[in-house]
């Protein structure tokens with residue numbers, strides 16, 4: 001509310017709060033002998049004694065006075081009716097109360113509109129994917145983690161311990177994934193001392209039961225080579241802020257963009273190159289949104305939370321980046337639904353029959369959801385691509401470019417970023433493989449063969465992008481309001497805090 005108020009409004013709100021605080025301080029002083037500090041409950045059902053009731057009544061009264069004062073102040077400052085001023089403020093704060101959404105119509109080059117994507121994501125995709133990625137089959141990812149950059153040496157720009165993927169005891173791992181005695185006792189110490197960051201690095205040939213060992217032509221890593229590979233529990237290594245920044249991170253993104261799309265956004269680009277750019281940009285947006293959604297706000301107190309300013313500065317300020325995020329979402333979704341027959345029949349064996357059945361049923365629910373099939377049956381139409389003269393050559397060129405992007409992931413100087421970078425690039429590579437080719441041939445689902453790790457990467461990527469789309473949809477309007485407002489809530493809060501502080505110092 002203070003964000004809509006003028007200087008006078010702030011003063012009134014400030015005075016009301018100070019008087020409320022004064023009563024609070026007096027009461028705390030009274031209660032000092034009892035050594036208790038009372039926090040007033042909102043619920044009336046909480047049992048309170050007479051003195052406590054009185055104290056809370058007075059405190060809530062002052063909150064009411066502060067609200068009324070803000071309401072009056074806004075009316076005065078906006079020279080309009082209090083109702084309009086107040087609802088103006090609420091409208092800015094509440095995304096659901098807003099008129100035309102910023103992104104509407106069909107997502108470029110796709111077959112669904114923004115509103116449908118948001119609705120399907122909220123009702124079907126996000127909840128199913130959240131469940132799916134927690135299952136034993138989808139939470140362990142096989143990856144070569146250490147830095148093996150073919151382009152330049154790793155310069156270790158990782159600033160926080162949160163960059164590291166850490167190792168933990170074998171005991172938490174599904175039996176079918178294990179190869180006994182693979183993990184040495186020396187490796188068991190968690191780098192961060194936090195169980196939630198723990199990683200098991202064992203592997204086992206049984207884990208590939210029922211799944212072919214085939215190299216993906218779109219990616220650089222040889223997926224059939226199990227040497228030096230590590231199993232990582234993705235649930236324990238969330239993609240979030242790691243402190244990886246500066247020239248090292250910048251160099252990777254610059255290389256990714258300049259390697260593949262030197263001229264973008266010039267119109268000289270052909271459609272296919274534009275699509276590769278949009279996929280990378282969409283992935284980049286999604287990574288930035290995850291950093292913003294789970295950010296280390298205060299290193300000293302280890303306080304994590306949302307950083308809407310970062311989301312605005314890196315993504316929302318550039319509408320194309322939001323559009324590319326939605327495009328990437330629909331592209332990957334199309335790949336998943338196109339591979340539906342294959343994914344339905346695949347084996348999801350982790351040695352836990354109950355959980356494996358659940359995985360199978362979640363996959364079916366996702367692939368054959370009636371709402372999804374009715375509202376967005378073909379999220380992206382790949383059939384219109386590679387049709388022109390030189391189509392096959394162009395496809396090979398782009399395949400090589402994507403392989404180079406995949407190789408660049410070995411240069412990421414932060415272990416956790418490398419983990420998610422590799423997973424998501426493999427996920428995109430798998431989507432490209434499903435939609436476009438196996439060895440440059442016209443693809444048909446019948447001949448499609450996927451590795452277990454490719455399927456894990458594909459579905460985890462879809463989940464990551466789904467989370468980003470949801471976060472943008474829900475928090476984007478608030479972030480924009482704060483950043484684009486006349487007087488930002490942040491600025492107002494700072495002013496009020498400064499006033500409270502100077503008042504405390506003076507008294």
Ligand SMILES: Cc1cc2nc3c(=O)[nH]c(=O)nc-3n(C[C@H](O)[C@H](O)[C@H](O)COP(=O)(O)OP(=O)(O)OC[C@H]3O[C@@H](n4cnc5c(N)ncnc54)[C@H](O)[C@@H]3O)c2cc1C
Nearest residue numbers: 240241242243244245249252253281284285291321417421
């Ligand atoms: C593969 C990879 C994974 C990473 N994972 C993490 C992680 O998990 N946690 C973490 O904290 N950090 C991670 N990072 C680092 C993070 O992405 C940023 O590089 C870092 O936070 C510094 O951000 P920046 O503001 O310099 O801009 P960057 O995000 O580095 O962007 C560099 C430049 O790219 C352009 N750009 C930015 N976004 C887009 C877009 N969506 N589309 C098109 N162009 C764009 C802009 O010109 C921008 O200046 C990762 C980096 C890489 C390469």
